[in-house]
Amino acid sequence: MSESELLNLHHLTTESRNRQTAEIHKASTFGILQMINDEDQKVAAAVQRVLPEIKTAVDCAYDSFQNGGRLIYTGAGTSGRLGVMDAVECPPTYSVSPDQVIGIMAGGPKAFLQAAEGIEDSEEAGAKDLKNIQLTSNDTVIAIAASGRTPYAAGALTYARKVGAHTIALTCNENSAISKNADHRIEVVVGPEAITGSTRMKAATAHKMILNMISTAVMVKIGKVYENLMVDVNVSNKKLKERAISIIQSLTNASYDTARNTLEQANHHVKTAIVMLKTSTDQNQAKTLLDEANGFIDKAIENYHP
Incomplete structure (x- = not known):
């Protein structure tokens, strides 16, 4: 310069x-x-x-x-x-x-x-x-x-x-x-x-x-947002856990208790919990679907064939 x-x-x-x-x-x-x-x-x-x-x-x-x-x-x-x-x-x-x-x-x-x-x-x-x-x-x-x-x-x-x-x-x-x-x-x-x-x-x-x-x-x-929700939020405190539960409820129409329990079953991974509820799969199946879809929720759901 x-x-x-x-x-x-x-x-x-x-x-x-x-x-x-x-x-x-x-x-x-x-x-x-x-x-x-x-x-x-x-x-x-x-x-x-x-x-x-x-x-x-x-x-x-x-x-x-x-x-x-x-x-x-x-x-x-x-x-x-x-x-x-x-x-x-x-x-x-x-x-x-x-x-x-x-x-x-x-x-x-x-x-x-x-x-x-x-x-x-x-x-x-x-x-x-x-x-x-x-x-x-x-x-x-x-x-x-x-x-x-x-x-x-x-x-x-x-x-x-x-x-x-x-x-x-x-x-x-x-x-x-x-x-x-x-x-x-x-x-x-x-x-x-x-x-x-x-x-x-x-x-x-x-x-x-x-x-x-x-x-x-x-x-x-890169798939960190679904609709307009931060579905990859890091659940690192009480506020963010409540936000995660709310996101799951909004996308799946699940009750508060169901959303919270599924989030815990998914090791606090919001995307996995959403796919679990959307496809009626367990944590391992939902995670596999997400991995195969490069983390995109919509593709994971589309690729699920019961």
Whole structure:
């Protein structure tokens, strides 16, 4: 990344002043909130405009999963935290391995709680963090940077392309510097922030929405969702057990007690319990049906022949 790309901030949309909030310092409490809310309402429309690019990212991640690869988010500051948050929610929600969706943040786990902004200026650190997880050509790397110019993200993308992984730059400025380092780009332009340069606001909201969309869409495509229910939820506490029972009841019309007992017979595997009730089979038969259907409930049920 050139020095001019690194230092020239004033031309970036994310660093521009917002005329609508120029007198926010004079506003009442409600007025402040109204201005922020008015700006937030622009975010969903901006995300809608880049749906084709988001689809490409989903296709890349799905291809990685089909080939034993991983989905990896990387970024610094708020961008890195967003990737970590999306990644850590995938195992409890969809019972995927913590190694299948990974969030890497400049500065490591400590930087999640206490800002370590200096590390974002190192391209070498971005590459090193991917080397440390043994990045392969089967993986998909999404580098997140609201400004589109963070050296840490640029270094990560450069290394990932060298390895042959799918690479996507997720930014909030058109023609972003780091987009040049990626195979694909998602440039979601939300406009100037309510507080100039505070990209933890609209930019971060847009990026959170997009990351949620990518991970959720991939999970749907690999069979982790049936109808619109999270049938692969990890039953790891009382709340999630109740959710699992409710899911089973919703899909099978079973009573609460029947759903709970079947879930326990299925070793708390929701999909297995559903197939057991839908096909009147035992735990072993239901598990076999699911395995043969690559985990897709509808295919498992269709393939059952009593």
